[in-house]
Amino acid sequence: MPGGLEEGERSQEERVRVEHKADKEDQLVEVTRRQLDALFHYSVTGDSAYLLALQRPLMAAQDEDGDTGLHLAVLHNQQDALMSLTQVVSALPGEEVLNMRNHLYQTPLHLAVITQQKEAVEALLLAGADPTLTDRHGNTVLHLAAQQEGGSMVGFLLRRRELRELLQCCNSAGMCAIHLAVLANQLSSLRELLDGGADVEAQERSCGRAALHLATEMDNVSLAGCLLLEGNAMVDCCTFNGSTPLHVAVGRGSIKLTALLMAAGADPQRENFEPLFFREEMEEEDEEVSCNEEDEGYIPGTTPLSMATNPQVLELLKGKEYEPTSPHHIFIPPQGDLASLDMEVKQAVCSAVESEGCWENLAHSLGLGILNMAFRVSPSPTKTLLDSYEVSGGTVMDLLAALRSVGGCKALSILEEALCCTQEPSGEPPHTQAVELKVDVRIDSGVCDSGVELSTA
Known part of the structure; x- marks a missing residue:
């Protein structure tokens, strides 16, 4: 009997193995059939x-x-x-x-969104992707789009009305998309957010700054103006400690932002919740005031007017109109008389200098030796040298003195002869004045006319 039992168990296991193998073969056949069907469908449809x-x-x-x-x-x-x-x-x-x-x-x-693939x-x-999910910084797709240049992705997202609820979402730093657009200095994104219905008065969660506070902190007139004019931002919006954008502008000494906020109607007497002095100091300074006449529970806060340290800012707070000064100064090149020299004379001088190969020494004498490398690659180094000297306000007398310092060359005699032919009405040729000039020519002196130190190597 024991032998019969063992034989029965072996046959049972064998049947199980056979059935398992058959199942695997059936599965393989099914997978192969599906792959063939998929291949055929792909071949037909592409x-x-x-x-x-x-x-x-x-x-x-x-x-x-x-x-x-x-x-x-x-x-x-x-x-x-x-x-x-x-x-x-x-x-x-x-x-x-x-x-x-x-x-x-x-x-x-x-x-x-980050790669801007619309x-x-x-x-x-x-396909059903969830736009409300955030990354490791708590940013939604709208937060990410607000920091990109151009603002096109913001407008693209906000065309879907269901995504406009993201306008009020805060990231891990407590900032909405409008705050990030300001911090990233993205005017186009800011405008798209305002057009999409962003709350211009939304406060970030750390200290209650609105977008106008952030633009003022960045001293960004363009963003602040956009928020005031296009977003109708409250000019006296307050942080958690009662500070307005004008407090920020005055505290930073920003003349332009102070002028902009004052023009928009900011109140220079608005107090925040931070006292300029502690009560003990106030009592020491004003002992004559009776305690019965003042409210002991009231401690005056700081106004923009009381915290101003910049004289120009203070004048603006007192009502003086802002007078912008142009930071760009028109450059007027120095005027010389080299342009009055006859063109044929210039060409003769150029030919003489180049034929004698002394144009590099002449460049150093004229204070333009630092440009010798540029002159060397020019088709006519001497002509380029004289043109540069003319543009820099060079005079005929200084050119004459420079030619004298280079040494006796044909170009010197050509220039002197030309000057003799153009005598002044007094009868005295102009070139005689050159003899009386103090010739202070620095050959390869190491300093050019602009004060740039030259390489004497």
């Missing part, structure tokens, strides 16, 4: 989604950075692959592959 559908169990796989296939398709700007993947992923029951985050806590939608954003939203 739709890669038929091929990807077989890879559904792998859609949630992540690489070493935590990126899924969707992340990678966005990062590498593969629009066709992204469209096919979204079709397959959106059909997966119970799988949140669309909203999976990588190791930086970014979803594929975050990456699409087609990818549209495809992911249509």
Whole structure:
């Protein structure tokens, strides 16, 4: 009997193995059939989604950075692959592959906004991606778009009315999208946010600053003007300690922002909740005031007028009109008389100097030796030298003195002869004045006319 039992058990195990092998073969046949069907459908339609559908169990796989296939398709700007993947992923029951985050806590939608791929954003939203999810800094897609140049992504997102609720969302730093647009100095994004219905009075959570406070802190007249004129921002909006943007502008000594806020109607007498002096100090300074005449429970705060230290800011607070001064000064080049020299004489001087090869010494004598490298690559170094000297306000007398310092050359005699032919009415030739001039020519002196130290190597 024991032998019969063992034989029966072995036969039972054998039957199980056979059945298990048959099941595997059936599964393999089924998988092969599905792959063939997918291949045939792809061959007929050209739709890669038929091929990807077989890879559904792998859609949630992540690489070493935590990126899924969707992340990678966005990062590498593969629009066709992204469209096919979204079709397959959106059909997966119970799988949140669309909203999976990588190791930086970014979803594929975050990456699409960061890389400013509008087609990818549209495809992911249509497939059901969640725009309210945040990255590791608590930023939604609207926070990310607000910090980008151009503002086109902000407008693109806010065309969907369901995304406008993101305007009030705060990130981990307590800031809304409008605050980030100001901090990033993105005027276009700010305008798109205002057009989309952003609350211009929204306060960030750390100390209650509105967007106008932030623009004032950055001394940004353009953003502050946009908030006041296009956003109808309250000019005296307060932080948690009662400070207005004018407090900020005065405290920073910003003349332009003070003028802008005063023109918009800011109150220079508005008190915040921070006393300029403590009560003990006030009592010591004003002992004559009776305690019965003052409210012991009231401690006056600081006004912009009381905290002004810049004289110009103080004048603006007292009502003086702002008078802008242009920071740009028109450069008037020095005027010389070299332009009055006859063109034929100039050409003769140029030919003589170049033929004798002394133009480099002449450049140093004229204080333009630092430009010798530029002159050397010119087709006519001497002509370029004299043109530069003329532009810098050179005179005929200084050119004459420089030629004398170079040494006796043909160009000197040509210039002297030309000057003799153009005598003044007094009968005295102009070049005789050159003899009386104190010649202070510095050959390769190391300093050019502009004060730039030259290399004497």
